[in-house]
Amino acid sequence: NAGVMQNPRHLVRRRGQEARLRCSPMKGHSHVYWYRQLPEEGLKFMVYLQKENIIDESGMPKERFSAEFPKEGPSILRIQQVVRGDSAAYFCASTLTSGSDEQFFGPGTRLTVL
């Protein structure tokens, strides 16, 4: 039973390019959370999605960042026109229900912006 999968594990982009990060939740899970971990900082909540719906995006930067979780396929976190400050580890976590207490984390995508 595969856990949460994220790809790519490492992503290098030049300033101004787009970054697409993918997250496949655990089998049977339809709730996904995205967190960002900046160097020397803890994980910060970004967005919470259910299939085809964004439920809470209070942690998302207002510009350049978007997320989706389509009916079929992985959840995608998209960063347009990346800047150096976007360099971080991005983790997704999945849960079975909205009230689930345990979030299962993926291995993360480490984004480096040159």
Place this chain on the structure above:
Amino acid sequence: QKEVEQDPGPLSVPEGAIVSLNCTYSNSAFQYFMWYRQYSRKGPELLMYTYSSGNKEDGRFTAQVDKSSKYISLFIRDSQPSDSATYLCAITPPHEGGGNKLTFGTGTQLKVEL
């Protein structure tokens, strides 16, 4: 003031020592308290979870919550080199149907030496 404060360490202890990791939080509305362990270059994994004041034990690990002081602790007995990791406290407000976003401390880096 940060919602969750955690001493970043690093903390270095000899094998077999008792380790005490601590967090404080500011919002009394937070009701669910968790400890995650994160190995280098990996995603966080849930160690302990509790929602009430008092102690909860699981093997060598004990989670302690003092809601009156807004203070949470994780104790590791008979520490092993394999316990070397970053330990993150995480808290969450009551479930309100809008998901269960976690607020993390910055993490304490622990090294258990032979």
